[in-house]
Amino acid sequence: MTAHPSATADVLVIGGGPGGSAAAALLAQRGHRVIVIERKVFPHADRSGALLTPRSLTALRQFELPQLEQFHRVRHVRITSEGRSTSTTWPNHPQYPQYAAVASRSAFNQQLIRAAVAEGATVLAGHDATDPIVERGFARGANVTAPDGTTFEARSEYTIVADGANSRFGRALGTFRRPTWPYALGHRATYLSPLHDASEIELVVDLRDRSGTPITGYGWMLPAGDGHVTVGVMMMSTSPSFQVVNPAHLLARVITDHGARWHLATEPVAPGSGGRVPLGMSVQPSAGPTYLLIGDAAGAANPLSGAGIEAALETGALAAGVVDEALQTGTSAALQQYSQLLSQHYESFYKVGRLTTRVLGQPTMSRRINRLAATRRPAADAFLRLATGELRPGRAGIAELAYRVGRTISIVAPDA
Numbered sequence: 123m124t125a126h127p128s129a130t131a132d133v134l135v136i137g138g139g140p141g142g143s144a145a146a147a148l149l150a151q152r153g154h155r156v157i158v159i160e161r162k163v164f165p166h167a168d169r170s171g172a173l174l175t176p177r178s179l180t181a182l183r184q185f186e187l188p189q190l191e192q193f194h195r196v197r198h199v200r201i202t203s204e205g206r207s208t209s210t211t212w213p214n215h216p217q218y219p220q221y222a223a224v225a226s227r228s229a230f231n232q233q234l235i236r237a238a239v240a241e242g243a244t245v246l247a248g249h250d251a252t253d254p255i256v257e258r259g260f261a262r263g264a265n266v267t268a269p270d271g272t273t274f275e276a277r278s279e280y281t282i283v284a285d286g287a288n289s290r291f292g293r294a295l296g297t298f299r300r301p302t303w304p305y306a307l308g309h310r311a312t313y314l315s316p317l318h319d320a321s322e323i324e325l326v327v328d329l330r331d332r333s334g335t336p337i338t339g340y341g342w343m344l345p346a347g348d349g350h351v352t353v354g355v356m357m358m359s360t361s362p363s364f365q366v367v368n369p370a371h372l373l374a375r376v377i378t379d380h381g382a383r384w385h386l387a388t389e390p391v392a393p394g395s396g397g398r399v400p401l402g403m404s405v406q407p408s409a410g411p412t413y414l415l416i417g418d419a420a421g422a423a424n425p426l427s428g429a430g431i432e433a434a435l436e437t438g439a440l441a442a443g444v445v446d447e448a449l450q451t452g453t454s455a456a457l458q459q460y461s462q463l464l465s466q467h468y469e470s471f472y473k474v475g476r477l478t479t480r481v482l483g484q485p486t487m488s489r490r491i492n493r494l495a496a497t498r499r500p501a502a503d504a505f506l507r508l509a510t511g512e513l514r515p516g517r518a519g520i521a522e523l524a525y526r527v528g529r530t531i532s533i534v535a536p537d538a
């Protein structure tokens with residue numbers, strides 16, 4: 123294997139999803155030489171809609187995304203359970219907008235990767251980072267396979283691992299997911315629908331297995347404003363029947379039960395797709411002497427909702443800050459702060475989230491909470507505020523009070 127002449131950088135980013143693109147854009151903006159290795163080619167044909175939560179939209183403001191304002195805005199959320207539903211608005215919060223957006227995955231990913239290129243990052247699309255180059259215990263880059271099958275070494279001082287939920291690259295560096303912590307399985311399909319420009323998303327919270335036992339998780343309908351509505355399910359591993367429920371079958375049931383309301387076309391525009399989402403910072407260690415993990419590779423998705431784009435963007439920005447400091451100071455000591463930074467940003471909320479996901483695994487409890495959220499507006503508001511992590515410091519609303527109770531319990535709960 124030989125060194126590709128142009129494949130030497132200050133920072134190598136493995137994976138050009140939301141997390142990797144964000145970190146690459148910020149590091150290139152600060153004048154560092156950045157190479158992103160991305161297996162897919164752009165534009166990729168993923169028409170499915172992704173929900174960009176108010177926190178994601180806030181994180182995205184730091185990038186030049188010409189279409190950000192054009193992503194389809196959704197101002198309301200309908201929560202449905204057992205044939206009843208309540209509509210509410212997104213929570214109001216001093217830092218985040220009171221709306222979310224739905225964007226097609228491909229348009230969104232492409233915008234972000236373009237932002238990284240515009241800042242000066244080199245993106246090697248269609249390239250596979252097969253394994254890390256490790257010298258005397260330090261990660262020094264990656265062995266890469268180009269689209270024509272040739273292989274070369276991409277070398278760098280620091281590596282940001284952003285290769286998503288399976289994170290083969292991270293595992294080759296010795297990272298692992300805590301096996302007892304919750305994770306999620308998601309599945310989605312996208313349909314043509316005349317309701318594609320609705321300004322409301324729907325969350326179906328009474329998922330059940332074939333025997334009628336509640337499943338911890340939810341279904342969703344996301345209107346993307348481009349002719350399509352994406353329907354999906356997210357199922358938490360704490361569900362009693364998690365091992366025997368196929369998420370594709372669960373999605374089919376949600377579509378049978380709720381699809382008519384959304385006037386979905388008979389067939390999806392492409393076969394359904396899905397995967398695993400590690401939750402709540404469940405991947406350890408998140409940093410080594412010369413590398414950092416971000417986004418799904420770090421298991422960073424919200425443990426209550428499985429939404430991971432905001433955490434990918436935020437951890438990408440945190441990692442970029444730490445690597446920038448290391449490059450400026452000429453010492454890798456700054457990387458040691460990363461795990462602590464993640465703890466400061468997420469640990470308290472994520473610990474409560476992990477605990478709540480376990481509690482919701484008890485059918486009577488989840489049934490009660492879901493029924494309340496679908497029938498009482500204040501409960502729906504609190505449910506949404508908690509699930510999206512939009513708690514207001516110093517306020518004493520239902521969500522903040524429930525969170526404080528959860529936090530107190532989580533302090534004494536072993537391995538929460």
Ligand SMILES: Cc1cc2nc3c(=O)[nH]c(=O)nc-3n(C[C@H](O)[C@H](O)[C@H](O)COP(=O)(O)OP(=O)(O)OC[C@H]3O[C@@H](n4cnc5c(N)ncnc54)[C@H](O)[C@@H]3O)c2cc1C
Nearest residue numbers: 137139140141161173251285286308309417418429430431
């Ligand atoms: C069905 C489903 C629906 C979801 N919907 C939402 C949603 O609406 N909103 C939300 O916030 N979250 C959602 N999530 C979670 C969200 O998709 C992830 O949390 C988010 O994409 C994580 O971003 P990332 O950049 O860390 O990883 P990814 O988006 O997975 O990006 C990783 C990138 O790395 C590339 N890659 C991997 N290995 C290599 C390699 N060896 N070499 C080169 N490239 C490589 C991949 O091609 C990919 O582009 C959903 C998850 C699922 C399963």
